[in-house]
Amino acid sequence: MAPLLSVRGLKVHFPISRGLWGRDIRYVKAVDGVDFDIAPGESMALVGESGCGKSTLGAAVLGMQIPTAGTISFAGEEVRHGERQTRIRLSRDIQTVFQDPVSALNPKMSVGDSIAEPLAIHGVGDAKSRAERVAELLSLVGLHPQHAERRPNAFSGGQRQRIVIARALALQPKLLILDEPVSALDVSIRSQILNLLLDLQRRFGLSYLFISHDLSVVRHFADRVAVMYLGKLVETGPTEAVFARPVHPYTEALLSAVPLPDPVAQRARKRIVLTGDLPSPANPPAGCSFVTRCPLAEEICRQAPPPLVKVGEKQQAACHVRAYRINEEGTIAWAED
Template identity: 55%
Template structure:
């Protein structure tokens, strides 16, 4: 795809498990991300959903090159990040920034808002020391904070305001891609809506691409253009957001959608819910074949035989399930 700003090809991130103190040896691998192929277009919001432990945060960190890729390539704006030198990486990273889940933990409590926002500008030499003040003020206005709070510390702000500071920090370097790892999970409903509005406004205004990671499907449906559903390190379904969530195809997506409680008592009390048994399996010893088969209500023997590839289902959808046509 020509307009893809970020292209992942068969990305794998494995962590070794080592035992022994004197004679360390590897006794296994955690396959946190196991063969993800994905592209993000310019100005697109891609939602990434899945249960905890499915590898969505590791995928985000892999894209940011915060953890090394075991195999596969991450290409940002035509540049392969896995082969970059450290010096090159510093400049390339300017093009993508991250917003973390917990704004209480991701901001340095000893740095004022000014110091937090000025640091990336000065590190990357993006503006003259004399202009810093004006740039920081502009950034604060961009995310809806009054510049007069510049000299305040994070603890003087509420959760929603802190998340705004974290977003301003990510925007300081004028990135092309923002990766937001559960940016609203720690916030109350009314504050959540404010941050979601801010993120989608910014994406439109600055033509940003956003990878939005969340476990709340209704939030993802609202903000995303496309959604990728992850299960145990692999993408099992990919397609336009409303389509995937209103007409899920993969059995896992169906269960996930059916588990969301709806704020309507009549609907809630009459509908059939697919309650999955058990927990997601361990990524150390993933089940053979389709990783979802032990919990899947439609599983047959064929599901244990081979890992189903992500295959096209219509022009815009991709689903990884061997029994798809029968369901």
């Protein structure tokens, strides 16, 4: 099956200093050479620490950030950023659900006007058909059509996020970029919103790019996971495979911090605490970006950046030490062994 979204060599660099003739000489490498695909109907989670470049990558896919290099193809067509027609077309097929539903909604507009706004911008239907579509969308996300007349401040955080999701679905997109969609909500509400998103995916065949730092949520929600560190992907694979046997030491450390429901297993598990300095994205290491914090680092890790290579049958990892041991020797020492 051809991918719905295909990203190759994506870079987003921000200049932070200039030379004598105004040339950019130093950059923050927020995204630094990323490749991935998302298939129709698939959920891919993008995880990593704050500041690793997750949201910047999402903004580039959405068309809100012009890449420095690389290509983004959607439904087999290369996306050309900066062109007005491309941005208009993208906004029909790719929508987003932001982290904070409070700031995502205009407090001066009614809920119905907010949901209908994308339809009006794109000239879809007349006033009557838009009102009918708004009522349909509100029902779809578990709200009452009469809520269209109210302002956002009349709703709870979970209800506001349902309204944001309804607005994102107005133009019948194929891909939703979910940027921490439940992190601003109460714990008791998060599962309701996640289950709503999963139900909508099953009903409409939606694809999701799910940006999150909460790995316990990712395990419940995503088909596949990509781990990002300092602007690069360090591991990708099916969610269950990555959670069961992480290859990259950074992935292993992240997963060791996820709480387990079984108290006995929680006490028995070895927590991996990373030490060393977190490099600046303006001055990353010459070799592996994780070398300053990696407990397995060898000399080659300081000399050359590791490529993202296939490891085993389903996963990919960028690690000179672990990837070599698995692919060449067929064995590896796991943290819990």
